[in-house]
Each structure stands twice: as structure tokens, then as C-alpha cells.
Amino acid sequence: xxxxxxxxxALRDRLLAAPVLPAPAPWQPVFSPRHASCAPVxxxxxxxxxxxxxxxxxxxxxxxxxxxxxxxxxxxxxxxxDRDPDDEDCAPDGTDDLTxxxxxxxxxxxxxxxxLYGGGLHMTAAGGWGLEVVQPAWPHDRVLLTHGSGxxxxxxxxxxxxxxxxxxxxELRAVGFSPSGRTLAVATSSDLTLWTRAI
Numbered sequence: 683x684x685x686x687x688x689x690x691x692a693l694r695d696r697l698l699a700a701p702v703l704p705a706p707a708p709w710q711p712v713f714s715p716r717h718a719s720c721a722p723v724x725x726x727x728x729x730x731x732x733x734x735x736x737x738x739x740x741x742x743x744x745x746x747x748x749x750x751x752x753x754x755x756x757x758x759x760x761x762x763x764d765r766d767p768d769d770e771d772c773a774p775d776g777t778d779d780l781t782x783x784x785x786x787x788x789x790x791x792x793x794x795x796x797x798l799y800g801g802g803l804h805m806t807a808a809g810g811w812g813l814e815v816v817q818p819a820w821p822h823d824r825v826l827l828t829h830g831s832g833x834x835x836x837x838x839x840x841x842x843x844x845x846x847x848x849x850x851x852x853e854l855r856a857v858g859f860s861p862s863g864r865t866l867a868v869a870t871s872s873d874l875t876l877w878t879r880a881i
Contacts (some may be wrong), residue, residue: 697818712876720873728797755865762786804857823854
């Protein structure tokens with residue numbers, strides 16, 4: 683059995699000791715922390731991004747065992763729902779490019795979905811923001827938001843890097859920024875958490 687080097691053990695200990703912190707300014711949670719910091723989505727398979735054709739807001743499409751939903755990533759409002767998509771390619775695993783047909787304002791387009799079946803989201807955003815997923819206590823994933831050169835092995839926690847999400851109750855499905863860089867999303871098998879910022 684391989685053992686950790688002293689450096690690796692110290693880094694693991696740092697990550698394990700870092701509590702979950704709110705994302706720093708300019709990031710703001712989309713869903714009200716007073717009620718729930720996330721939107722429950724049972725059986726979530728994956729998520730993808732689109733742009734509202736009228737107001738330019740980021741939209742988050744959610745694909746689950748219970749159908750498809752579409753959230754406004756600024757207000758958190760669920761603006762479209764299809765409980766029983768009837769297309770044969772309505773799930774990302776049914777297509778070569780992991781896309782699903784859009785709904786609501788995204789109807790007539792196809793949305794790339796990242797999650798259980800593969801795919802990925804942007805891990806960096808304008809302004810020097812980045813994301814990392816670490817597993818110092820597998821199988822529980824921790825999502826780290828970084829800024830500039832902030833990395834957990836250099837700066838103190840809360841100064842250049844923040845542990846913003848701990849997936850200890852559900853499987854992590856997807857983590858990433860929207861193409862515009864204005865939205866940060868974390869999707870698990872049971873819920874969706876969003877942060878937004880103005881650019």
C-alpha cells in the first residue's frame with residue numbers, strides 16, 4: 683500500500699480541516715440561504731448552460747430521471763419544465779455529443795449536458811477565477827473556488843482559495859462556470875447550487 687509523502691499528508695490535512703465558506707465577492711448565492719441554498723432535483727443526471735434570448739441571462743438546464751427543467755441563473759426561478767420528454771434523444775447518453783433538446787426559451791436548440799454520462803463545464807472564468815474538485819476523504823468531493831494564484835498548498839484558506847461546497851450526502855455530477863463566466867454551478871445527484879456575479 684502506498685503511503686503519502688509528508689507534503690501530501692500536510693496538504694490532505696489542510697483540505698480536511700478547511701470548513702465550507704461562502705463564496706467571496708462578487709459571487710452571490712442564487713437561491714435564498716434563508717430557505718435552502720440549493721434547488722432540490724431528485725435523480726439529477728446532468729446540467730448544461732444556455733443564454734436567454736431576450737434578457738441575456740445565463741440559463742441552467744437540468745436533466746433528471748423526472749424530466750428536464752430550466753432555471754434562470756440570476757433569479758433562481760424555474761422558468762420551464764418538461765416532466766415527460768418524448769424525444770428518443772432526450773437524455774445525453776442517447777446522443778454522440780451529449781446534448782439534449784432545449785426547452786422554454788431554449789426550444790429549438792440543443793444543450794450540451796455534463797454529468798453522469800460525461801462531458802464537462804468550464805473550470806476557469808474571466809478575472810482569474812478557477813475551480814478544483816478534491817477528494818481528501820474519498821468518496822466525498824469538495825469544491826474549491828480559487829482566485830489568481832490561490833492554491834490550497836500556498837495561501838491560507840479564505841485568502842485566494844475557498845472550500846465552497848462539500849458533497850458528503852450525494853454524488854457530485856458536475857461543477858463549472860457558464861461560458862459567460864457569470865454563473866458558477868455545482869450539481870449533485872439530488873440538487874443544484876448556483877452562484878452569480880455581475881461582469
